Amino acid sequence: MKILSNIFYFYYDxxxxxxxxxxxxxxxxxxxxxxxxxxRVFFFQPTLHGSDEEKADxxxxxxxxx
Amino acid sequence: xxxxxxxxxxxxxxxxxTAMYHWMFVPLTLGLGLVVAIMxxxxxxxxxxxxxxxxxxxxxxxxxxxxxxLFGINFAIGVATxxxxxxxxxxxxxxxxxxxxDIFGAPLAIEGIFAFFCESTFFAVMFFGWEKFSVRQxxxxxxxxAFGASLSAWWILVANSWMQHPVxxxxxxxxxxxxxxxFTDVALSVTAVNKFCHVITSSWALGACFVISVCxxxxxxxxxxxxxxxxxxxxxxxxxxxIVGAMATGDSSAVGVSQDQPMKLxxxxxxxxxxxxxxxxxxxxxxxxxxxxxxxDAMLMEIRLxxxxxxxxxxxxxxxxxxxxxxxxxxxxxxxKEVNTVNYNERILRGRIxxxxxxxxxxxxxxxxxxxMDKARDKLAKHYKFFGYGYLSKADDAIxxxxxxxxxxxxxxxxxxxxxxFLIATVWIVFRRPRWTEYSIAGHPVFPWLAVxxxxxxxxxxxxxxxxxxxxxxxxxxxxxMPVQAAVSSVGSGNVKLTFxxxxxxxxxxxxAEIGIMLNQIRNKK
Numbered sequence: 001m002k003i004l005s006n007i008f009y010f011y012y013d014x015x016x017x018x019x020x021x022x023x024x025x026x027x028x029x030x031x032x033x034x035x036x037x038x039x040r041v042f043f044f045q046p047t048l049h050g051s052d053e054e055k056a057d058x059x060x061x062x063x064x065x066x
Numbered sequence: 067x068x069x070x071x072x073x074x075x076x077x078x079x080x081x082x083x084t085a086m087y088h089w090m091f092v093p094l095t096l097g098l099g100l101v102v103a104i105m106x107x108x109x110x111x112x113x114x115x116x117x118x119x120x121x122x123x124x125x126x127x128x129x130x131x132x133x134x135x136l137f138g139i140n141f142a143i144g145v146a147t148x149x150x151x152x153x154x155x156x157x158x159x160x161x162x163x164x165x166x167x168d169i170f171g172a173p174l175a176i177e178g179i180f181a182f183f184c185e186s187t188f189f190a191v192m193f194f195g196w197e198k199f200s201v202r203q204x205x206x207x208x209x210x211x212a213f214g215a216s217l218s219a220w221w222i223l224v225a226n227s228w229m230q231h232p233v234x235x236x237x238x239x240x241x242x243x244x245x246x247x248x249f250t251d252v253a254l255s256v257t258a259v260n261k262f263c264h265v266i267t268s269s270w271a272l273g274a275c276f277v278i279s280v281c282x283x284x285x286x287x288x289x290x291x292x293x294x295x296x297x298x299x300x301x302x303x304x305x306x307x308x309i310v311g312a313m314a315t316g317d318s319s320a321v322g323v324s325q326d327q328p329m330k331l332x333x334x335x336x337x338x339x340x341x342x343x344x345x346x347x348x349x350x351x352x353x354x355x356x357x358x359x360x361x362x363d364a365m366l367m368e369i370r371l372x373x374x375x376x377x378x379x380x381x382x383x384x385x386x387x388x389x390x391x392x393x394x395x396x397x398x399x400x401x402x403k404e405v406n407t408v409n410y411n412e413r414i415l416r417g418r419i420x421x422x423x424x425x426x427x428x429x430x431x432x433x434x435x436x437x438x439m440d441k442a443r444d445k446l447a448k449h450y451k452f453f454g455y456g457y458l459s460k461a462d463d464a465i466x467x468x469x470x471x472x473x474x475x476x477x478x479x480x481x482x483x484x485x486x487x488f489l490i491a492t493v494w495i496v497f498r499r500p501r502w503t504e505y506s507i508a509g510h511p512v513f514p515w516l517a518v519x520x521x522x523x524x525x526x527x528x529x530x531x532x533x534x535x536x537x538x539x540x541x542x543x544x545x546x547x548m549p550v551q552a553a554v555s556s557v558g559s560g561n562v563k564l565t566f567x568x569x570x571x572x573x574x575x576x577x578x579a580e581i582g583i584m585l586n587q588i589r590n591k592k
Contacts, residue, residue, distance in 0.1 A: 013198075014195075017194075020138075021138070024583075025142075028142055032146060035153075040153060043565045044150075044153035044157045047555040048163075052241070056241055057242075059161050060242045063165070063242075064428075
């Protein structure tokens, strides 16, 4: 329990005493939101669907249709 | 058909753009991490030495903390910019992702799970732990952060190297994918080791040039000069070791490329017809109308180093180096003997036989015809080496853009050579002739200006290296096995175009934020 509390206060104190770090964390947060909540959800859905066997069939069809 | 071509082009452009932006941040993390670790080690030694003067200890603490802050800014802005590349694999390159996911995914997963978390843990200690850890523990955390960053790079480069030189795998027609047969062959291939050493050492040189560049600005402004000299003394040693290492590993990479990707080497040098004792083009202008099968000169003008390419690629001044025409016609001379390397028309034919065998296997499997499956599988295995050539309609399709390979290669070599000269001169100046830093021509101080431009030079050099590596291997996503047109997903080009511009905007904002925050920190240094 003492270890967990030490770890908690290590990060808590570290975050509280940040200066330039606050701006950087804001940038990181915005970046991650854009990447995961916008780009990933709306633009970057996997093209292959279904079970592994179904995915294999889709790739088989794509690669051998030439 | 046109939409597929457009999708391929936009997907390639998007991947190139995101990878190049990502590579703006990564080499600085790798290089500056080492510089900071060495600086903190100097601080720790002074702090632990009872004979050290307090001013000395304070100076090195200030130096360490300043460069660590810039390292942190770069790390924070650059983190997760590589994740979008993995999104692109799943959406734009789904055939590729499935086809080699079993092999390619493993190093990426290891990188994500192990190296990134290792790096991030010690990163927190670096920034939050000054008051909570001993000097030795903190210094160890800084070294482990730098080590973790290099470890991350190792796994990414293993994945990239495997695409350039696929080893340790077998194709399984039931799963329709390549499966890993030897993890050690993949993780420790000569290509991966060469690439890792080349990338890491060149990143050290880039990180060092960044430090020297910032210090050059302080010298120009006539402020923080003591800080600048002490920082340059550490950085220049790292830079010199880095650039010499990059040149040595570049040499071993060239030998590997000549064996595994001879077409890339020929494109790097604009070499159409091979000969014994091939010269190296030190500088040249390509003839843009030259075709591989005509008699025009390849160069409009050039400066050659006699027998340089034979020495570089085969470590023998009289060795034969095949040109594009020789490679397409399947000719090489190794150890004085003519060797048939299989001409490209034959490769295309064998690629089509492999693809037909795969179709036959699938039909036999549907009919549960075990004998037919075995027969088709044997035929596929026999010709699988040339599987990707089956997608090409003619030999010309296997030639990368010579100009997009030749010019970046020569820019890289020229700028790398300049960095070597500059770093040697800087060692001499800062350790032996510090007054020379004040030398001016027409009122412009020479050394500080050369120092300031060293960082952009290092970045251009580093980007050119990747352009050579990636454009030189076209049309292959996986060398000889899968060209880009087979790897791309069946998605509309509109979506890829849109996300291209979203990424362009997002990454430009990030880069501007990084530059702005860094400049602010540099300007406000007390």
